[in-house]
Amino acid sequence: MLKKFYKIIIVPYMLFLLYLMFWGMGRFQYDDHLITVEPIFSTLEFIHNTIGWKDVVIIVLGNVVMFIPFGFLGWIFPQFKDLKTLLYAFISSIVIVEALQYFTRMGIFEVDDILLNTFGVYLGWLLCKLIEKKFSRLVL
Template sequence: MLKFLKTTYRILIIPYTILLLYFMFLGFGREVMSINIVRLTPLASTIQFVENSLFLKDILINIIGNFLMFLPFGFLAWIFPKFYDFKTLILSFLFVLIIVEALQYFTRLGVFDIDDIILNSIGMSLGFLLMNFLERIFAVKH
């Protein structure tokens, strides 16, 4: 079963990443903004979003969505074994996230938001924990 999961992951992660990048830059009706925006106060934009949202569903989609959308990147060790070391994974992941956030800023197709980096990193970290859990479960069964 673990071999099947790893093979499936290896096949799907590239199209998934492309789809995610599409959503981050072009999806959801994004248009070029008239100004560049940087949000560097941790959790400020998330708290503001929660306070200004009328529906719990919108809050859950935004916050949990940020976790879940990046959860698959916690499994990158299945392709690149060096990422079994969490420190290597998180530093590499943060580096890439900062580049993506900077690209959103410079293209004005999004906002450089520290909250996105925090929430996406939590999601990736949860994925890493899930990967380790799955490997332990399936290793026990053999």
């Protein structure tokens, strides 16, 4: 039952995320192509320079939490039950999305986003395994 719901909701969810990544949350087209390649330091600098904790939670925690559902892709594509395969495919995909943000100037190519999004997928994969183990009769 859970798998059926997931199969129905994941594509609209993915489209919603793409909307947020390119047009949502007050996005605009930058004048220049922007890239941030210093892992962790740019996020720490963002946290330090942000006045409101609400912004920190929305941006930093959101970059993790919003990608947790992709850890369940093994329910649709059995090859993604393997963590290595899932992460390889996800990292390849998110690098393409970040590159599109860079080339369209509708965002910033940020290595930290890739790391935080990938951590979210990993947490989702762990949660998926836990759900399958504890609630196997509900998942099918």
